[in-house]
Amino acid sequence: ADNVFIAGQSMSQDLGFAKNVFQWANSNPVNYNDAVIIKFNNRLQYVTGTFIGGGNEDIGLDVATDIAGNVIVVGNTYSDNYPTTPAGLYTTRRGTVGDVDAFVSKWTNNLSCLWSTYYGGRAVESATSCAADDAGNVFIGGWTRSYDFPNLDGFQKSRSGDGDGFIIKMTAQGYPLNSTLYGGSGDENIYAIDFAHDMLVATGYTSSGNDLPAFGKKQAQDRAGGLSDGFIVCTDRNLGFRWSSYWGGSGPDVFYSTKVCSDSAIVITGYTGSPDMPLKRSIQLQIGRAHV
Numbered sequence: 001a002d003n004v005f006i007a008g009q010s011m012s013q014d015l016g017f018a019k020n021v022f023q024w025a026n027s028n029p030v031n032y033n034d035a036v037i038i039k040f041n042n043r044l045q046y047v048t049g050t051f052i053g054g055g056n057e058d059i060g061l062d063v064a065t066d067i068a069g070n071v072i073v074v075g076n077t078y079s080d081n082y083p084t085t086p087a088g089l090y091t092t093r094r095g096t097v098g099d100v101d102a103f104v105s106k107w108t109n110n111l112s113c114l115w116s117t118y119y120g121g122r123a124v125e126s127a128t129s130c131a132a133d134d135a136g137n138v139f140i141g142g143w144t145r146s147y148d149f150p151n152l153d154g155f156q157k158s159r160s161g162d163g164d165g166f167i168i169k170m171t172a173q174g175y176p177l178n179s180t181l182y183g184g185s186g187d188e189n190i191y192a193i194d195f196a197h198d199m200l201v202a203t204g205y206t207s208s209g210n211d212l213p214a215f216g217k218k219q220a221q222d223r224a225g226g227l228s229d230g231f232i233v234c235t236d237r238n239l240g241f242r243w244s245s246y247w248g249g250s251g252p253d254v255f256y257s258t259k260v261c262s263d264s265a266i267v268i269t270g271y272t273g274s275p276d277m278p279l280k281r282s283i284q285l286q287i288g289r290a291h292v
Contacts, residue, residue: 154180249274
């Protein structure tokens with residue numbers, strides 16, 4: 001209980017993983033990173049860890065645990081031989097040579113691999129965030145540049161602009177239940193998702209004009225301008241659309257992380273270059289020299 005899991009990347013060969021773990025060594029430490037997953041106890045003492053990767057660049061971008069204590073890791077891979085399992089949805093990379101695909105891998109609490117899969121279309125994808133619900137279903141957020149991204153019955157079925165965000169819902173066994181794209185005429189990236197209280201919240205950035213999908217719902221703010229605005233989109237547990245909104249000022253704004261609190265309030269962190277970022281009851285009302 002109360003273990004800590006981290007996911008990332010490493011070009012090191014000597015992280016000290018035991019030789020009986022899933023992958024104790026980097027597949028190609030001279031040239032590329034492999035994704036890594038590391039477990040610590042509640043005193044931040046090392047318990048176990050593993051590489052996961054193939055012969056090219058592999059990056060772990062987020063980690064989450066489900067109600068049973070299993071571990072979900074997502075990221076992106078350039079490897080044609082990224083480790084997948086027969087239980088995985090896609091065992092071969094779908095992107096063309098030189099393009100990056102998303103990956104999703106699920107592990108036991110002791111980091112034995114349960115299933116692992118590629119996910120994407122014929123262009124570029126990255127899975128940047130993950131979460132789980134109280135039934136053990138898995139949610140993945142990210143972005144895609146593919147026109148043939150595997151999309152089931154989502155509220156936005158086709159890519160709108162340069163690239164769109166995506167949200168996927170899978171069973172605990174890795175079978176896709178639903179997925180949707182989200183974006184307007186510009187470029188969107190989903191960087192963070194969280195699930196609680198029967199709602200899923202996704203955040204990121206958008207360069208689209210006032211054409212982010214709102215489906216007749218009133219947005220809290222229109223597009224404010226600048227290179228990008230942050231955005232928030234909220235769905236139910238089946239990825240049915242609830243509401244969305246831009247958020248930002250006249251400069252660049254990006255949301256990188258989000259959390260749904262116990263009272264259903266939503267906390268978002270990111271950065272802004274906007275001197276007119278809409279703020280209320282703030283401890284700092286003016287932008288400093290650095291963007292926060």
